[in-house]
Amino acid sequence: MIIRLGDIxxxxxDLQRxxxxxxxxxEQTNVxxxxxxxxxxxxxxxxxxxxDGIYGPKTEAAVKGQETGRLLRQSALVEAADQLDVDLASVMAVNEVESRGQGFVRDNLPVILFERHIFWRQLVARKIDPxxxxxxxxxxxxxARGGYAGGISEYTRMGVAKSICAPAAFESCSWGLFQIMGFHWESLGFESVESFVDFQRESEDNQLRTFVRFILxxxxxxxxxxxxxxSTFARLYNGPAYDENLYDVKLARAYKRHIDDMTEAS
Known part of the structure; x- marks a missing residue:
């Protein structure tokens, strides 16, 4: 559950208690x-x-005293802003709007989405008849696109694909917080798709670092x-239908809110 300013x-x-x-x-005001x-x-x-003042599963884990070592840290956002040469509020806005919120479905299993049409393409590239x-x-x-199972079940689909060709299976998934496709591994500076996958498994910080490489x-x-x-950023990252989901509006609003928070704190 996500709780934001103004929710009643x-x-x-329960959270206040x-x-x-x-x-x-x-005070327990229910507001x-x-x-x-x-x-x-x-x-x-x-x-x-x-x-960011948004209460969700990660903050809930901290409140309950649970392990948060794999979760995205504020210091990683600062590092990303440095590398991208942008202000911190910009990175926080992009993280809020463009990330999935959770980079792992379980333990060391990053969130994935297996794309069967990409797998077809990757098999053909390896001269394997699909x-x-x-x-x-x-x-x-x-x-054709589709066949999605969602959540942990995407690992079952990828498992079948791995039995056919493991590297192509890894390349055919989008990975982590920002759902970067595995086939980008080489252009992002990884030695192999396996090293790309291992990097995503370590932490959400690494998933953000991969996203930074993707932008750079x-x-x-x-x-x-x-x-x-x-608007340009949302179109380039999300595709031409970005405005249907108001990604540009959400980014602008999130940016303003984070700027206001930083101004208030300073």
Whole structure:
């Protein structure tokens, strides 16, 4: 569950009660107001997590005292802003809008989405005839998009693909927080697709670092981010239908909110 500024309900009251029980001065109003958000930001900062005031599974893990070592850290966002030569608010806005929020489905298993039409293409590139496999596994090998199972079940689909050709299977998945396709491994500076995959498995920080490499190798995308041209950035990253999901509007609003937070804190 995600809780943002202005949300109202018993679930907000439960959060406020939990925060009070671990030593924070919070009134149970059932309203996620500025004072509650400020406490959540302090919890995030102490845990080293992204400090955005949005309460979700990662902040919940910190509140419950659970392990957060693999989760995205604020320091990684600062590092990314440095490498991209942009302000921190820009990186935080992109992370908020363009990332999946969770980089792992379980333990050391990054979020993946297996693309069967890409797998067909990667098999052809390796001079492997995909047609016999398409007849046997139409959900895994096809010239058409689709067949998605979602969540941990995507690993079952990838497992079938690995039995046909493991490198092509890895290349045919999008990986981690920012869903970078495995076939980009070489252009992103990895020695092999296996080393790319191992890097994604280590942490969400590494998944962000991969995203930074992806932006740096696309000059137009990088330029749009540096100039805060959110419509251009959203179109280049999400495709021509970006405006249907208001990605550009969401980026602009998130950027303003993070700038306001930083101004208030300084």
């Amino acid at each position: 309900g018993a679930h907000v009251g 939990r925060l009070y029980m671990i030593g924070h001065k919070v 996620y107001d500025q004072s509650t958000r400020a406490v959540v930001r302090r919890v995030q900062a102490r845990a080293g997590l992204v400090v 047609r016999p496999f398409a007849q046997k596994y139409p959900g895994v090998v096809s010239q 190798q696309d000059k137009e995308l990088h330029r749009a981010l540096k100039q805060k041209k959110w």
